Amino acid sequence: MTSQDVSDAPTVAPRVLADRVARGDDVAIVDLRNRDEVDEWRIDGPNVTVEQVPYSRFVQAQVTGDVADLVADVPEPLVVVCAAGEASAEVANALAEAGVDAVHLEAGMEGWARLITSVETETSAGTIVQYDRPSSGCLSYLLVSGDEAVVVDPLRAFTDRYARDASDRNADIAYAIDTHVHADHVSGVRDVARGTDAQPVLPEGARERGLTYGARPLAAGETLAFGDAAVRAVGLPGHTSEMTGLEFGDAVLVGDSVFVDGVARPDLEAQFDDDPEARALDLAERLHRTITEQLCSLPPTTRLFPGHRSPDAPRADDGTFSTTVADVHDTLDAVGRDRAAFVDAVLSESPPPKNYRRIVDVNLGRESIDDETAFELELGPNNCAVN
Incomplete structure (x- = not known):
């Protein structure tokens, strides 16, 4: 994706997300990792849904201006997840600019594992x-x-x-x-x-x-x-x-x-x-x-x-x-x-x-x-x- 500044990307901390999952809130995840990584290990819970969308597709959509279309079927608000929180910050920023209610998981799955x-x-x-x-x-x-x-x-x-x-x-x-x-x-x-x-x-x-x-x-x-x-x-x-x-x-x-x-x-x-x-x-x-x-x-x-x-x-x-x-x-x-x-x-x-x-x-x-x-x-x- 572009080299835009993502330091202000909308973010959710692992602890806050864990509280939402524990309460049984509806949580929609967009996971940018490869399919095999998502199938092996993901954020899960009673009311958690996970949609796997490769990061590469967002890179392509950023060029064509169709970023929001990739998550059209995902209920908002949504949480974007990647391995370490860098790619997800870029994607969450792009989605927010496109009018989608999206945040990214701080530090990604690595941050999730440290909670x-x-x-x-x-x-x-x-x-x-x-x-x-x-x-x-x-x-x-x-x-x-x-x-x-x-x-x-x-x-x-x-x-x-x-x-x-x-x-x-x-x-x-x-x-x-x-x-x-x-x-x-x-x-x-x-x-x-x-x-x-x-x-x-x-x-x-x-x-x-x-x-x-x-x-x-x-x-x-x-x-x-x-x-x-x-x-x-x-x-x-x-x-x-x-x-x-x-x-x-x-x-x-x-x-x-x-x-x-x-x-x-x-x-x-x-x-x-x-x-x-x-x-x-x-x-x-x-x-x-x-x-x-x-x-x-x-x-x-x-x-x-x-x-x-x-x-x-x-x-x-x-x-x-x-x-x-x-x-x-x-x-x-x-x-x-x-x-x-x-x-x-x-x-x-x-x-x-x-x-x-x-x-x-x-x-x-x-x-x-x-x-x-x-x-x-x-x-x-x-x-x-x-x-």
């Missing part, structure tokens, strides 16, 4: 702060009791945020815990520990998967005291062999076992096995036992806080992405309560998280990478659920 939001809720043991990364649906947690806190499933890209939020609540971080070896994002456990006095903690089974760095092993049934409360480890194998939930008062952080509207996939760890099909089958059967024999045996009103959420996942009344044991019964009926039906459903083919093999190696300590490489590795959807 994390939070919401707070109370349990019988203390406060849960739930963090949501809208670009991937990854959920992480800060548990606060008295003058101490615990971080659960922290993302490396946001380690400063957890420490700052704990400090704002006059709490020191005692432990940084991963519920399992993540395959969709780079863990921030070691970074949180380095930046605070927190002790890094991973499930005991992580050592069997090849963990190379020093972390306190956490076995099912163990408790970690902090502040005026404690978390109790609950073995929830299935998504991975070492998956461990954390009971915190009348709530349970369930990692990647069940979600608001689905269950975990059991095949990712299996891809590292000599016989991946047999290993995936074994993990699928273990996931079925975890859900039917452990989670479904808890009181129906028990609140469950997952490690991920889908773009269309509804929020609970307290604003969190959480579910209850009663809702898990409904999910199980939809997926298949019978073991054979359940296993068949969760082993249906779906694409794995992008770069998952390398991310697992990083999270086990087999490979060291810088912050920018870590950020780039985890761009895209998490793909850890069967919805």
